[in-house]
Amino acid sequence: MSLNRLRASSGTYNVRESELARQYLRPERMLRCVVCFLDDTQQTFELERKAKGHALLDQAFQHLDLIEKDYFGLQYAEASGPAGLRWLDATKKIGKQVRTAEPYWFYFRVKFYVSDPSKLQEEYTRYFFFLQLKQDILRNVLVCPTSTAALLAGYAAQSELGDYNPDEHLSHYLSELRFIPGQTGEFEREVEEQHKQHKGQTPADAEFNYLEHAKRLDMYGVDLHQARDQSGVEIMLGVTAVGLVVFQNHVKINTFSWVKIIKISFKRKQFFIQLRREASEHSDSLIGFNMLSCRTCKELWKACVEHHTFFRLHVPKAPSRRHVFQIGSRFRYSGRTEHQTMQDCKKWGKVERTFERSPSKKYARRTVGGHTTDVIVEERTIDGLTNVPANTTRITAPPTNGTTTAYIRPYESFNNRLVAAATGASVVNTYVRPKKAWSSSEVAPPPPPSSRKPDEYTNGRSSIDHRSENGAESLVVIRIKPDEQGRFGFNVKGGCDQNMPVLVSRVAPNMPADLCTPRLNEGDQVLRINGNDISVMEHDQVVAYIRQSASNSTGLVLTVRPNVYVGDDEEPEAQCVPELQRVARTVPPNDRLPESVRILNDSLASGLTLEQFEQLYRRNVAMTMSDARASSNLSKNRYRDVSPYDQTRVKIQECPTGNYINANFVNMEIPTSGVVNRYIAAQGPLPNTCADFWQMIWEQQSSLVVMLTTKVERGRVKCHQYWPDLYETVDYGLLQVTCLKEEETPSFAFREFALVHLEVRARDGFLLRFTTAH
Template identity: 50%
Template structure:
């Protein structure tokens, strides 16, 4: 019987459904027999291939580096997939930290915490993306969710700009910073005056081309290098002249100087965010290491330091900062800014959190394990802080590595010559033979760097990096050696009258009673530190000292050469450190020569080890702005070789040439930053008394006791925050007398006018407006026109008020009601000075100064001058008027000497480098353009 016949027969007996079941059982039995017998088998090849591909799934991301090279990284997520079954879910598990680790490993970057990756929010793929739409890669979030362009393009950039390049231990890290700042300049993000631009560009030329050689660097040798925006032939000529001064600097030295000058720029390290203020004016909020900075039309108009901010928060498109309450205030100040979108508001808030944590805290705030139910952002900065990075660098051995530097982009002018390359493929400058040390990391070895300025241009007590024989003497050594620009220590200067302070997304600023800078290791009593230095094989320690009893200065470290024992030792010796003991011998009261001999004796001893006990300069920086600060920084002079007694047109002209050179090179500003802000020998005890503290507008601005104004007829005490400042004009018999004071508070108006009455003053100069950036800078201490202000024993009548563009002139009649005495008072107000910025028109300010000089003609009583704190803008006016008087008297003008004289009478006069630069430029222009000339009676 056939199978068909059998099926038909069975189907007639049993139902069809039973037949189906029988066939299924028959199939199972057949499969079991084949499995046991091993006579057959099958393998799904395609299925196995697909499974393998899923296990090896990678995520591609292209990173563009600072030298414009690119590299594509593959994020392998196979390790995650082994514990997961859903491969599409595993593909999304690669987080930002994994990509950052690959990038840092690719670069072999050690000090990696300063850097990050950016991407364009709109997915724009470009080598120069729009800065307004750039976002930082979040290490804790998935990379896939942060990719906005096909192929995932990211840009390697500096995220946290170090306040001082000397904190960077590795040369390769400094090189990456150099590339970033050079890019910022070329893209216009970092704006700088032409003189500074030429100086910084000259260091780029030195780094890339080496020493200037006339036979190799003929006319136009810079024309093919892209150095600064808007590059002209005149700029190239100035850059070439400055290039000649850098002879002997290795690429690393030139790049260090490049960074050292760049750090002083107003826009250095500023991350800008577009916003609008309370009156809907367009501004930019800049996040920096020191706090939040406000810019308007590219001019810095306000600074909110972290120490003055209590909270930062945002809600929708609004961003808020709460300021710390001043002693003179009985209310909290909350400032609000309108951002473009909610996303931009949150990005600004996150940037503030990151910068504050990185620069101000010892370690990040730990995120709680369990979050309460809340709608606010849970974002915290999870990376390492600058303190942790610097401390780690101190204990880590330095890595000596060789790398190729990226040349500047070439500007095309006609047909370029065929480029040459070395054996490694690196492009060489046409007509210039390759050198073994070009663009490679080198130790200083026998080529010791020296000062960039020519021989004989330094003061007697300030040495450069000297030869082996005279290395530590601090005196100038003649010779034909190389030159090296000074590596000046830096300080972040705080501002006394900074504007630096809703259940929303809030970030609380921690209490600053704890130290925020690195504590000095091996600290002894009174903050002293012991440092042991062993000389190198040439017998050099690598540092210079200056000062001594004969120079009326403490013994201070004036220079520390990079890559020398003094630079590599731990703790590290720093410029500005005060040397207290040498090998256990107290050097206070010693002559400079004796100190040098002590150091030489140590070098010539058996072991050669030198033991220094120093008071670290870093300790002063950490305490800057506190009332307990004792700044023992060295006086710094920038004067010609002729003695001070020299007079006449030659001395005046020479001083103006030196002034121009200092402005062009940046040396003038560097020297200003080394000058003490307070005279450590002068006390301010009266200001600290409990009954006087509320009379101070700012807690850290106190008058010296020896020069303070003492009120005689005031019923609530003799204290007012004011100092007498007298500026003598040599050779003329003129002494310009001032009272420098703070802007009156609502509670000190009567004291202010009592001071005017008792001092016999008839001129009051006001250099501020009443309110700036939402905060009161000065209380209105005068009545409206034709009205009378009645005080304790005084009345004040406003008889006239004239407004001239940015000036306001008023006339008052001050009456003593006890005696009936009346006095005419001239009130001059300058209204065009932005808070902490500088006037945009130097001519306008010079004109105002001339009006002040005209108003005080024939007056011997002091003129009362004030701004808000009575130190910044007030100091600028005093310096400007003093300099103009010196020019008329045919006397040389040394601005730093004038600042020193002012600060010996009132602390902190001229508050920051931008004010000092502005007034120096105004003085020089007033002289060169003939606005002020020597008077005939003083001319020869």
């Protein structure tokens, strides 16, 4: 008999031994991770010993119920100290990354700072960005001027404390809060003045305004890394959404945008960036920096890879397959990009939720031995509490159901807390986060149009009624229904006691006034409220009348004159406008257009174009606009703050209503080329100015018209249709216009017209090309 047949015909199984093994089998020990969130709460998660980083990230996001989660990450401190802050890699095992003793401590933070807060779809996400920026300023990570810090602190106080009330907010009411390091009483008084000016803003509004102002700081969203240049001077390299920024003594000295960088690489302690050659250069530029160690050099390189992928790519690039003799890191960003996050949020839409905002820590100043320090006041119920920090002072309050005690301990910086966590010291929770207890001020979206009657309006949605008075202007009737808290979401200024008309000074985002159709805009003049003239009302009477409308079943009905500009005529005489890079003369003619586009992309990415635009003067004080403001010409202006100069306006020669039209000659000189492009910038015609518009085209012999607006935008008429439909002919005064051709695309419509003068038919008119935006 063969050996295989012998094995197949026999076998044993020890039943008792198997049961004993099952009984005494020790379960695998779990990995304990403590995550400190931005609202100062802590949560312990247990994972398998071999769990990777994405498992902890998923549990943290699930705990917060966070949808726009790709902007956030977890940081941990290495055993070497607080200087070694690292981001948790989602693709690697947690035990291989963290070298400290258990439990492992992590800190939930913003990893990718969004360039524009309006990109964040949810108020809940903006709230976490708000908490992160508050911490960055308090820990001096985000450096900002004192005036800006006071403005931001005013928004923070409005978010947490609500409207300023002199009966509740007594003297030094801000002394318990901390906004900046080394906060003084003078700074708190500045914050108090800012807080008074933010009255009426909801927490969501105040936080959005906080982010809008914080994003303009030079250090906003900068991931800093210590380095030295080739001369040995100490600098800081910052990785941002737009590229690599160089700081020296907290001052930005250079910016390398992603569009200019071809390649990034590192070798040991040296970090290199390769830049695209300029027009006057013959080869690409290679710039090197010296880092403190090989580890920090690789961390900088990884940060550049992640930021470039997240902000610049639509889909992450998959890592290449490793070859046998491949040298170098194969690291690639493994998460979703900003584009994917925004597309996913648009697909699912807004999630209606409520959440509770966590109160800030309460501080007090304590002087010991002539030295004053800030201390944190923490409220605790000490029943069963055994672990109390040794450096605390106990203050017992009147007893309730249990003994409530306030513990005061010295304020610890973020780095000190990281050291304590790395050495295994315990950190006491400062606030217990309620489970799934959200409350939001966002207005619920209206039901789809198909489920409403034509005369109904809900949550700010309304119908539109344009009325013309002798063609001079269009008055807009706006119907607004308050939200659940009786708010309309807009502010007004002016009144008869202030000798100025009642104007809309601000419209809060995502509030009924912002969501209604037509939308209420800043600068609109309010003429009537619920059909009653308010020209004789004082400011306080107007505000009270608006608030009383919240209790009406019909809501608020405003009759407004759109976009009225009331301000001082004085404008700055001199502006410092940054110089833009231009195409060099040495560039061949065939390459000038691509080179110009590349320079424009670089300027847009670095923010130079936007900076130049914002610094342009609103009006040239050396030129006048008397003709536009004449009583006979007011009916020809769509907006009161958009008028042509007397010296450069277009004058119509043959027009029965006068020579005025709201249009201006624009001459644009192309530097170094000797070419001057000449244009005419005109407003969208009104019903009573269509004939004037075509007369201008005829006299100026303009063969191309580009319309940069649609006829109606968000319920507002932006331009009257001053052209005939396809194959139709319309007379505009002595001019006859015929539409010969029409071609539409998703974004634009291209049309061709034949323009003929009825009294000069011998000239046969001319062919006109016409482009409009959908």
